[in-house]
């Protein structure tokens with residue numbers, strides 16, 4: 001459940017009218033609901049009950065400082081994939097000892113930075129990366145806490161671009177090779193083996209791949225124990241899907257309950273989760289204004305001021321996100337492709353949408369709180385959108401719209 005709803009014929013974010021936000025801050029603008037973020041985060045945390053656990057929000061879904069700060073205040077952990085994300089979490093008041101560092105290509109500088117600030121764990125993704133972490137830790141005279149991301153070879157049944165747990169994907173270590181590598185890591189003076197982790201994909205709408213992966217990881221943890229390698233935490237990654245259209249993913253509490261039930265006797269293991277989308281997607285919308293309506297021979301276009309550079313999910317993954325009027329009209333509906341001003345045929349936010357609209361109306365693209373702003377760009381030299389967080393009856397500007405000058409910040413021209 002989220003806190004975006006129609007009240008007296010107008011779309012509201014909590015107690016703030018979205019029309020007021022659009023008029024105050026212009027469009028395109030992302031709007032996040034604090035109450036929704038908190039509700040979703042707590043759904044994960046509460047369902048884990050008393051079992052030792054840590055919800056490590058996946059920063060890549062939405063890394064605005066205000067969003068990270070809301071999580072930090074809840075006591076959240078964080079899953080990061082770059083030095084930039086690490087800096088953001090610290091800037092937002094996140095606790096470094098609750099950060100896990102994922103990603104297949106950590107640089108020496110990133111590893112150094114993470115060791116200096118004392119993160120909870122490196123989720124190493126290959127033998128070569130593990131060697132590098134060991135070397136950097138040695139050069140700093142530190143001990144790096146590590147987990148190995150294993151690839152359990154399960155089919156997540158999601159879009160191929162966001163499926164990560166199959167043998168042919170670039171992620172993780174083949175589960176059959178894991179024991180040997182763990183044994184090696186266990187002997188290194190500058191590594192401290194702590195965990196096993198996996199992440200099998202994103203936008204999963206079925207529990208069975210998660211359960212299959214969990215079964216395989218439990219077998220591995222027992223094999224490791226027999227080989228003298230003690231594992232203190234199990235990180236099950238993120239990946240729980242959300243309802244964009246007619247998907248029926250399990251509720252976070254159902255997902256957590258089913259997984260935690262399987263682990264109830266493993267009190268020796270702290271369980272980590274890395275949800276991103278399930279917390280943020282439906283905690284955000286993208287407000288946009290209709291610039292023009294245009295009719296070609298057999299197609300009608302609703303041309304809006306947001307584009308693929310603001311929200312690339314439709315163009316990149318053929319993703320479907322609901323597009324609704326901020327103040328619905330009574331008039332007749334027509335079928336539109338909702339498109340942006342970018343010079344690409346692939347620049348659309350939604351196709352074949354039944355809308356009753358006129359130029360000047362505001363629309364909201366729903367479920368855009370995750371992988372919306374964080375995947376935005378300056379393509380076509382478009383400034384990136386403003387971001388607002390609503391908290392009850394108050395709207396806070398949490399990222400200014402970029403300025404034209406910021407478009408060339410850091411650039412220079414040749415002197416002669």
Ligand code: LLP
Pocket residue numbers: 058061079102103162199201202203237238239240274275276277278313317370371375
């Ligand atoms: N942990 C790791 C190691 C990940 O790679 C990811 C996402 C997550 C956690 C969080 O997954 P989530 O709970 O959000 O599914 N841009 C794509 C999604 C890419 C996800 C990449 N990894 C999209 O817009 O659908």
